[in-house]
Amino acid sequence: MVSDTDHVPPGGKAGRPRSERARRAVLHAVDDLLVDVGYAAMTMKGIAERAGVGRQTVYRWWSTKAEILLEACLVDAEEELTTPPRPDAADDLLAYLTALTEFLTTSPAGLAYRALIGEAQHDPVVRDLVHQAGLLALSAHDVLRRVRSSAPNMPDECLCAAQLTGPVVTQILTTPEPLPERLLEAHVAALLRAWR
Amino acid sequence: MVSDTDHVPPGGKAGRPRSERARRAVLHAVDDLLVDVGYAAMTMKGIAERAGVGRQTVYRWWSTKAEILLEACLVDAEEELTTPPRPDAADDLLAYLTALTEFLTTSPAGLAYRALIGEAQHDPVVRDLVHQAGLLALSAHDVLRRVRSSAPNMPDECLCAAQLTGPVVTQILTTPEPLPERLLEAHVAALLRAWR
DNA sequence: TCCTTTACGGGTCACTGTGCCTCGTAATGC
DNA sequence: GCATTACGAGGCACAGTGACCCGTAAAGGA
Numbered sequence: 001m002v003s004d005t006d007h008v009p010p011g012g013k014a015g016r017p018r019s020e021r022a023r024r025a026v027l028h029a030v031d032d033l034l035v036d037v038g039y040a041a042m043t044m045k046g047i048a049e050r051a052g053v054g055r056q057t058v059y060r061w062w063s064t065k066a067e068i069l070l071e072a073c074l075v076d077a078e079e080e081l082t083t084p085p086r087p088d089a090a091d092d093l094l095a096y097l098t099a100l101t102e103f104l105t106t107s108p109a110g111l112a113y114r115a116l117i118g119e120a121q122h123d124p125v126v127r128d129l130v131h132q133a134g135l136l137a138l139s140a141h142d143v144l145r146r147v148r149s150s151a152p153n154m155p156d157e158c159l160c161a162a163q164l165t166g167p168v169v170t171q172i173l174t175t176p177e178p179l180p181e182r183l184l185e186a187h188v189a190a191l192l193r194a195w196r
Numbered sequence: 197m198v199s200d201t202d203h204v205p206p207g208g209k210a211g212r213p214r215s216e217r218a219r220r221a222v223l224h225a226v227d228d229l230l231v232d233v234g235y236a237a238m239t240m241k242g243i244a245e246r247a248g249v250g251r252q253t254v255y256r257w258w259s260t261k262a263e264i265l266l267e268a269c270l271v272d273a274e275e276e277l278t279t280p281p282r283p284d285a286a287d288d289l290l291a292y293l294t295a296l297t298e299f300l301t302t303s304p305a306g307l308a309y310r311a312l313i314g315e316a317q318h319d320p321v322v323r324d325l326v327h328q329a330g331l332l333a334l335s336a337h338d339v340l341r342r343v344r345s346s347a348p349n350m351p352d353e354c355l356c357a358a359q360l361t362g363p364v365v366t367q368i369l370t371t372p373e374p375l376p377e378r379l380l381e382a383h384v385a386a387l388l389r390a391w392r
Numbered sequence: 393t394c395c396t397t398t399a400c401g402g403g404t405c406a407c408t409g410t411g412c413c414t415c416g417t418a419a420t421g422c
Numbered sequence: 423g424c425a426t427t428a429c430g431a432g433g434c435a436c437a438g439t440g441a442c443c444c445g446t447a448a449a450g451g452a
Contacts, residue, residue, distance in 0.1 A: 019419085019428070040318040043409055054430040059411065117369055118317025121310045122236040124372075131371045155382045159363070162375065163383065166363030167355070173313055173369065175327045176320075179358065186351045187359065194390035215399070215448085239438055250401040255440065 025051040026058055027072040031108050034069075039115040066119050066126045069112045070133060076109035081139035089150035093188045096143045097168055100136075101178045104169065117173065140165050151195035163191060221247040222254055223268040227304050230265070235311040262315050262322040265308045266329060272305035277335035285346035289384045292339045293364055294377070296332075300368045313369065336361050347391035359387060 029051035033042045044065065048055040062068045080103050086092040103110035113135060120127040140161035144154070154160050167187060172178045179187070225247035229238045240261065244251040258264045276299050282288040299306035309331060316323040336357035340350070350356050363383060368374045375383070 022429075038318065044411080045409065048430095052430085054428095054432090055410090056412085056431090057429065060428080114317045118314040121314025121369065122234070127372060136366075136370065155386060156379060159375070159379045159382055159386075162363035162367050162379075163359075163386065166366040167358035168362070169366045170332075170362040170369075171358050173317065173366075174332065176323060179355070183352060183355045183358075186355055190351060190355075190359065190390040191386075194386040218400075240440085241438065244401095248401085250399095250403090251440085252402090252442085253400065256399080 022051070022053050022057055023061065025053055026061075026068060027075070029053075030068050030072045031112070034111055034115065035108050039111075039118070064126075066116060066123070066129060069116055070129055073109045073112040073116065074133060074135070076107070077103070077113060077135050078139070080107055080109060081135070083143070085146050089147040090185075090188050090192060092143060092147055093164065093191070094184055096139070097164070097184045097188065098181070100139075100165060100168055101172070101184070104172045105178050114173065136165055136169065137161055147192075151192060154195045160195070163194075218247070218249050218253055219257065221249055222257075222264060223271070225249075226264050226268045227308070230308055230311065231304050235307075235314070260322070262312055262319070262325060265312055266325055269305045269308040269312065270329060270331070272303070273299070273309060273331050274335070276303055276305060277331070279339070281342050285343040286381075286384050286388060288339060288343055289360065289387070290380055292335070293360070293380045293384065296335075296361060296364055297368065297374045297380070300365065301374050310369065332361050332365065333357055343388075347388060350391045356391070359390075 026047060029047050030042070033046060033050055037046070042065065044058055045055060047065075047068070048058045051058075058068075062071070081096075081099060083092075083095045083099050086095060104114060116126060116130050120130045137158075141157060144157060144160050144164065148154060168179055168184070222243060225243050226238070229242060229246055233242070238261065240254055241251060243261075243264065244254045247254075254264070258267070277292075277295060279288075279291045279295050282291060300310060312322060312326050316326045333354075337353060340353060340356050340360065344350060364375055364380070
């Protein structure tokens with residue numbers, strides 16, 4: 001007989017789960033639970049049960065709720081935050097910010113990401129995880145690279161990304177309503193004016 | 197004999213506690229615990245014990261950790277986020293953003309506020325609480341009113357506040373390091389250029 | 393002044409989530 | 423075919439929650 005506590009994964013994700021089935025079931029269960037019962041009411045026990053999986057199986061491959069959430073989130077997030085290029089810089093930025101708003105307010109992956117940001121304020125480990133993933137930064141940099149030609153006076157790229165996404169994100173994190181389309185347009189216009 | 201479960205407060209804060217002593221002890225204990233053990237490890241039991249107060253006394257006047265935290269936070273926050281006016285608009289905004297950064301990264305009240313924003317991602321009730329308090333919005337509007345004369349082209353005031361504080365706040369919430377002074381200066385310069 | 397009212401500190405209790413362990417079982421790989 | 427490994431399921435000790443109940447002490451009205 002073999003114990004359940006030997007094998008690989010020390011902290012989190014050394015080897016992939018032997019059964020892809022279990023992995024997918026857990027990630028899918030987390031997505032479901034997040035929209036069904038919310039983050040606060042989501043428990044490891046609940047995840048295991050919803051996934052039709054033993055609790056130990058969950059603990060074996062992920063050490064925290066946050067880890068599962070991040071993995072479940074990254075799968076969809078990159079795709080949802082990638083917008084097709086548009087000829088006009090203002091259109092391009094606006095499309096991105098609209099997608100970002102949609103992502104953070106309605107997409108399951110976006111809700112997961114917000115839950116992660118929330119958890120990051122309580123737990124430095126999660127904070128590093130979120131920062132490492134760099135979801136916002138990466139997608140923003142993609143868009144910014146495209147509009148660089150129309151904005152010769154753009155400052156440090158990190159600052160630009162923060163200026164672009166910061167107002168939108170903070171609004172969503174701290175108030176019940178995101179910035180409306182009208183203000184997104186005004187925001188983009190102001191940024192381009194500043195960077196011109 | 198009288199039960200402990202009659203009296204006033206339904207949800208949160210109908211009447212003031214009869215003993216100001218208990219109230220102050222609890223708020224002080226929360227401040228201490230937050231810096232000592234962090235938000236995650238802070239429990240209602242721990243708060244009561246640290247405050248030298250019965251658990252029931254805590255539950256009587258506040259229904260959640262978040263409520264206590266918010267009250268403890270608001271006491272100091274408004275003062276820490278109020279910066280003296282400066283003649284130059286750029287100086288004025290920069291001083292505010294520097295104070296905001298200091299607040300969110302080092303002040304106990306700021307740490308409490310961040311913990312609240314974190315909790316708000318998990319709990320809509322806390323979200324409303326945070327929004328109601330409107331800490332960021334209020335302090336930002338104060339500063340913006342002062343620079344309005346130097347920036348005739350300022351858009352909607354809500355957007356301005358978001359543009360001013362959003363990048364700073366999001367950076368702090370999602371990465372280990374806040375925006376450095378150098379980038380704060382560049383940010384202010386860009387905003388004034390956009391609003392001119 | 394007495395005496396009712398009210399909050400107080402402290403303790404108990406049922407309930408829930410966690411994370412670890414141990415079953416017996418099923419799938420994998422040599 | 424046989425050893426290895428992950429699997430599901432359940433049990434466990436521990437901690438936090440939030441409700442109760444107790445006896446005490448401090449207001450406030452007569």
